[in-house]
Amino acid sequence: MSTTTDTPVAPPPAPSESTSTGRVGDKVFSGLSRGAGILLLVIMAAIAVFLTVRAINAISENEGNFFTTFEWNANATPPSFGIAVLVFGTIVSSVIAMVIAVPVAVGIALFITHYAPRKLSGPIAYVIDLLAAVPSIVYGLWGALFLVPHLTGFYSWLNDYFGWTGFLEYQGGAPRSLMTVGILLAVMILPIITNVSREVFAQAPKMQEEAALALGATRWEVIRMAVIPFGRSGVISASMLGLGRALGETMAVATVLSPSAVLSAKILDPGGGTFAQNIASAFKEAGSFGRDALIASGLVLFVITLIVNGAARLIIARRKEYSGANA
């Protein structure tokens, strides 16, 4: 969380030998924390190497085009598989989830920090926390047994009024589609975005809020001028955390989605697939080559997640330049 203030902050003392008092405890602790840092890098590198080696093994024998083939027939002879449908499904479902979850999460966070009476804000915050504690398979079961049968009416309504757009057409039948997955994912990533946003908004400088009030600003104007600009980068990183979860969600998607090797823009109709869902469905009966192929798809998801995180860091870094003026 970036907590920039008006007064220029003295640069933190460099973590050099000079800060160490030479005592045993000091040395042990700096060694431990350095070790933890290095361990993280080693683990990430090890995962990347493992994924790459197994993926190359699979891709080199792939008869189809890894990027444009729709079908996933890794266990067939000759194997032919591609990630086109999976990339599309993963991104579309995650984007739907973000579109639904981010505004709601920011709304909840603002309500808790700036509108709700104290008596109410605590319990609300913890109910949101509870959402995060529900295992994803439970979400999946809820999605498959409750959400799916109850969305038919809503989708028919969407079809009636927005069917002309093409991608909101709905043929009827059990709506186990990317849209449903997106809605389910939105519920699942809501708590993580809400919590981080709430922490950020709570840290908005009180002085500025009060200054804005003193100038005659309404509460909405205070939020617009003092709170949101301050929290923007925090909300972005919160959204990226949520997006990371949405991209990688496995069991809930596998339970709700009706996967097929069809790439269709009609997001209300069943079909499509995501990386994690495909791995979960195909892993059980996969042979050793099939497993390598799945790992290759896992590598792509790994790369997509890295890109998303990198993009988020870039945005936050750019925002920082302005935040001095805004905060």
Added chain:
Amino acid sequence: MKLQRKNRLRAVTLGAVAVSGALVLTACGSDDNAGGGGDKGNAGAASKIKCAGEGQLLAAGSTAQKNAIDQWSKDYSAACSGVTINYQANGSGAGIEAFNSGKVSFAGSDSAMKPEEVAASKKICKGGQGVNLPMLGGPIAITYNVEGVDDLVLDADTLAKIFDGKITKWNDAAIKKLNPEAKLPGSKIQAFHRSDESGTTDNLTKYLQAAAPKSWKYEPDKKWPNQSGQAADGSSGVASQVKQTAGSISYVELSYATGNEIPTAKIDTGAGEPVEASTDNASKAIAAAKVTGKGNDLAMELDYTTKAASAYPITLLTYEIACDKGNKAETLKATKSFLAYAASEQGQSSLVKLGYAPLPAEVATKVRSTVNSLS
């Protein structure tokens, strides 16, 4: 800060209550297909099981067999305290792979070993090879959810067309012809298939290819071959979708249909009366099967076009795979003793309540004598 603390405490207790409430609710929600007693007859079992060997018996393979092996293990361990059976249900392919790399004493598989798998098994079975021992069967039920229709009859050709998306309405002429009495609605047919690779899909597609070659042009496979209809994960996923989706049809092992109380279609095989999916009728189909394996290998081929009276053709036959010669010395005795119990009358009769079809007497006798000859 202090205020927040207080709230926190209150919220935590509130949360704890909500969580425990949720736990109680979810506990009620899970449906248990493995259920069914099993404690009955243990006392009798103890007297008849011939115990031999000791230690841990590792096995792996087919998920379709899991409930049966669990039942057998329970009864067997109750009688023979020296042996514990550890069956890992990780899929037929993984089971054969584990067997061929010498990790397990026997494997469970939904299909007989392929020639290259037999060749690979010769490395592990010194002086012998892996053999297929049929151990149990099971009907694959065609389940459906059509309001007002309790007694649906279908045949192979109609099924193939439904699963291929060629028949799309419940009041299609082909279905009407088979069900002249039923009030068939004009609604769309929602066909569900398995999204994961599965032996059930493999067996259904084998049946469709053999019994309806004109309407089913796909090769049998564990993976669903076309893009028609919807997919759901696992037998339980498919069963729950059929239960809640009007106008749906799918295929699951019989235990999932009875467990979820979904009606099953009868199959018109051309044998006078349409045949119901039941364990008895599946056993009759296995009795009509031919042994195609040579020597100790008892691999069987089901006759999917059988017209034998009340033989249910969509039947799955699963095997245990062990070495005919050159089994691991330390577990040989336990393997033989356990498989002998599984193939015994008592072991087979405990299957029915789990929704499996026991082997017909003739086949079981062959399996028992082969198990005895393992070395």
